[in-house]
Amino acid sequence: MPALAASALLLAAGCSSAPAPTASPSASAARQADTPDSSDDRALAVAAAPADTATAAARPGSSAGEAHRTKLSVASYDKKTRRAVISSNVSTGGGSSSPAPSTSPSSSPTRSAPSPSTSQTPGTAVGDVIASAPAPGAPQGLLAKVTKVIGETEQGTEVQTEPARLNALLGDDTAKGSVPVDPAAFDIDKLLPGVDVSWSSTGDVHVGPEGATVPLGSLRLDVRAELPTVARGSASADASVEGFVQVAPQVDFRYGGEGTDTAPASAYLGVSGDWTSGWSLKGRAGASATPTRIPFATLHADPVLQVGPVPVVVNLDLTCYVEISGDGKITVDVEQSLEGDFKAGGTFGLGQGWTPVSSSDMTSTPVHTSVTTAGSAKAALGAEASVGLYGSVGVVADLAPYVRGEGTATVTGTDEVFEADGTWALYGGVDLTGTLRLQLTIFGTPVFGKDIPLGALHREWKLAGSSP
Numbered sequence: 153m154p155a156l157a158a159s160a161l162l163l164a165a166g167c168s169s170a171p172a173p174t175a176s177p178s179a180s181a182a183r184q185a186d187t188p189d190s191s192d193d194r195a196l197a198v199a200a201a202p203a204d205t206a207t208a209a210a211r212p213g214s215s216a217g218e219a220h221r222t223k224l225s226v227a228s229y230d231k232k233t234r235r236a237v238i239s240s241n242v243s244t245g246g247g248s249s250s251p252a253p254s255t256s257p258s259s260s261p262t263r264s265a266p267s268p269s270t271s272q273t274p275g276t277a278v279g280d281v282i283a284s285a286p287a288p289g290a291p292q293g294l295l296a297k298v299t300k301v302i303g304e305t306e307q308g309t310e311v312q313t314e315p316a317r318l319n320a321l322l323g324d325d326t327a328k329g330s331v332p333v334d335p336a337a338f339d340i341d342k343l344l345p346g347v348d349v350s351w352s353s354t355g356d357v358h359v360g361p362e363g364a365t366v367p368l369g370s371l372r373l374d375v376r377a378e379l380p381t382v383a384r385g386s387a388s389a390d391a392s393v394e395g396f397v398q399v400a401p402q403v404d405f406r407y408g409g410e411g412t413d414t415a416p417a418s419a420y421l422g423v424s425g426d427w428t429s430g431w432s433l434k435g436r437a438g439a440s441a442t443p444t445r446i447p448f449a450t451l452h453a454d455p456v457l458q459v460g461p462v463p464v465v466v467n468l469d470l471t472c473y474v475e476i477s478g479d480g481k482i483t484v485d486v487e488q489s490l491e492g493d494f495k496a497g498g499t500f501g502l503g504q505g506w507t508p509v510s511s512s513d514m515t516s517t518p519v520h521t522s523v524t525t526a527g528s529a530k531a532a533l534g535a536e537a538s539v540g541l542y543g544s545v546g547v548v549a550d551l552a553p554y555v556r557g558e559g560t561a562t563v564t565g566t567d568e569v570f571e572a573d574g575t576w577a578l579y580g581g582v583d584l585t586g587t588l589r590l591q592l593t594i595f596g597t598p599v600f601g602k603d604i605p606l607g608a609l610h611r612e613w614k615l616a617g618s619s620p
Contacts, residue, residue, distance in 0.1 A: 195327050195328055196322075196325050196326065196327040197327075198329025198331065198457055200332070205285050205458060206223075206463075207283065208220065208321060208461045208462040209283075210320060210323075212320050212413065214279075217412070219322065220461055225239055226239075226284045226290060228287075229287060229290040229294055231290070234312065234313045236282075237311075238276050238310075239307055239308030277301065278298055281296070281316045282295075283464070284463065285465060292465060294542060295317075295465075295542040296313035297320070300312035315594075317595065318407065319414065319595065320412050321412075322409050322416075322462060324409040325407070326408045327407045329457075331405070331455070332401070333403065334455065335352070338371065340450070342448070343447050346375060347374065347376075348360060348361050349373055350362035350374070351371045352369070352370065354368070360372070367400065370400040371399055371400070374395070374396040376392070377393050377446065377474055379446075379531075391433075391435030393431060393432070393433050395430055395431020396431070397533065399427040401425035402424055403422075403539070404420060404422045404423065406418060406419060407419050407459070415502070415598055416500070416596055419499070419500040419597060420497060420498070421546050421547060421592065422509060422547060423496055423497065424493065424494060424495040425493065427492065428490070429489070430487075431533060432486060434484075435483065444477065446474045448474060449472045450470065451469070451470040455468070466539065469537065470535050472534070472535045473536070474531065475534065476531045477529070477530050479527045479528055479529070481528075482527030482529050482557055484557040486578060486615075488517065488615070490580070492515060492582075494584065495510065496549035497539070500592070506588055508588055508604060508605070508606040510584050512611070516615065527558070527559060528558040528559075532554035534550065534583075535550075535551060535552075537551075540594075541591075545591055546589050546592040550584070551583075553582045554582070554583065556581065557576070557578050560576070576618050577617030578616045578617060580612070583608070584609040586606030587605055588603060588605075
């Protein structure tokens with residue numbers, strides 16, 4: 153009869169879009185921006201950016217080219233042409249002082265050639281590097297260099313841009329920090345009917361059926377799903393998975409600069425977090441040696457880190473799934489709880505370039521287990537996550553806690569008394585795999601020739617089984 157097992161995790165990456173309760177991000181960011189640091193070894197503050205974080209700009213190569221907070225904002229951006237309209241929040245008697253809804257720069261109704269007599273947006277010039285939080289046309293933030301000033305529109309100054317890199321803004325500064333992702337920042341798309349989302353946030357906000365019991369800052373997904381069953385199976389062989397995963401993810405960021413036109417000495421981007429989960433898997437699923445993956449939810453967030461005066465936008469995507477494999481013969485009835493932590497990312501050093509970082513420390517305790525008939529099966533309840541900056545994916549990680557059952561037994565008897573001839577066992581484990589992508593060069597590091605595997609982390613432990 154049946155068999156399988158499951159596991160759980162939700163990765164994430166990012167940072168809270170709401171101010172952290174222990175400190176004022178806007179106040180610390182303002183101090184960093186307005187007060188030059190006289191100590192070379194003093195790191196910039198890294199915190200969750202306030203909702204109204206300012207656009208930062210720098211003019212590398214000029215006498216006053218350091219990154220600073222501005223009154224500028226991105227009114228619109230066209231990803232295809234890389235044209236942007238930059239407006240000023242300081243009234244100049246001309247164009248609008250607030251961002252336009254979603255007008256494409258190329259369709260601006262009025263335009264004039266820039267000249268000393270026109271009221272050009274203060275500070276917008278060729279060579280400027282601009283970092284903006286999510287804006288119209290740039291929902292994943294914008295990090296760009298101005299290559300041409302095209303003219304004035306009703307919304308502001310239209311400019312041509314090209315992609316820029318973080319070292320143009322952070323220069324020889326250093327920064328290091330980890331920032332929690334606000335669960336309220338996620339856009340969630342449920343792909344199966346039996347999925348519930350719960351979370352709690354600052355201000356005593358509780359959402360979802362389990363919101364009142366979820367710890368502050370945590371996100372919980374409950375899933376109930378029927379699994380494909382063997383065609384000849386009886387009703388008692390129907391397979392299903394039911395459980396939850398509860399995660400409080402955070403984004404880890406580090407930068408050690410050497411200058412605006414030089415690769416940094418060090419850099420790091422990754423996600424980490426703690427989780428708790430519990431689930432049950434029952435029945436005999438129709439499986440094969442090739443794993444079958446069933447996505448049940450996708451999540452997306454664009455949290456903003458305040459790194460000194462610079463808003464650094466992190467893009468986090470998660471796909472949560474159930475995955476099964478086996479021979480469709482064995483039946484497992486498993487209830488299990490799990491807790492632990494994880495870390496996945498990429499680290500850069502001048503000597504070794506980009507190298508992967510991955511770790512997971514997880515323990516599980518079976519509440520109830522049983523296996524009948526000969527065969528094998530494996531089931532995972534996991535998540536694939538991608539983490540990047542300003543729309544450029546840098547790290548892809550797949551974390552899949554699982555349960556695996558195997559048996560060589562033949563079972564005979566009534567519903568109450570069984571005799572088994574053979575062995576059976578249940579194992580818990582975790583697989584962590586992934587890739588470092590070329591887009592990590594957004595830090596200003598040298599381009600590497602191909603994607604770098606994150607490396608396969610595999611751990612497994614025995615939950616229960618027959619005696620040897």
